[in-house]
Amino acid sequence: MPSILITGGNRGLGFEFAKQYAADGWRVYAVCRDPSNASDLLRLAETREGLLEVLAST
């Protein structure tokens, strides 16, 4: 399975890339500064369980 690490995954282009790569079956590591404040990304991780992991950059 191909994998990708995306910075700024909580919003904007990063979030859109995370969504689209996960939808295409990639293993996505989505990095953001404050995961506790990344509700859209965390919701997406729940729906893509096992495919999308949210990581804190700090």
Ligand SMILES: NC(=O)c1ccc[n+]([C@@H]2O[C@H](COP(=O)([O-])OP(=O)(O)OC[C@H]3O[C@@H](n4cnc5c(N)ncnc54)[C@H](OP(=O)(O)O)[C@@H]3O)[C@@H](O)[C@H]2O)c1
């Ligand atoms: N949108 C476009 O059509 C477009 C076109 C061409 C180029 N770009 C460029 O592509 C980049 C992303 O665009 P975007 O529209 O996705 O922007 P955005 O919606 O403002 O998102 C920016 C992302 O970068 C993160 N970020 C900002 N400063 C950071 C820092 N110092 N350290 C770590 N993360 C940081 C933000 O995290 P936080 O939420 O924690 O702040 C957020 O996840 C920008 O540089 C923009 O100029 C965008």
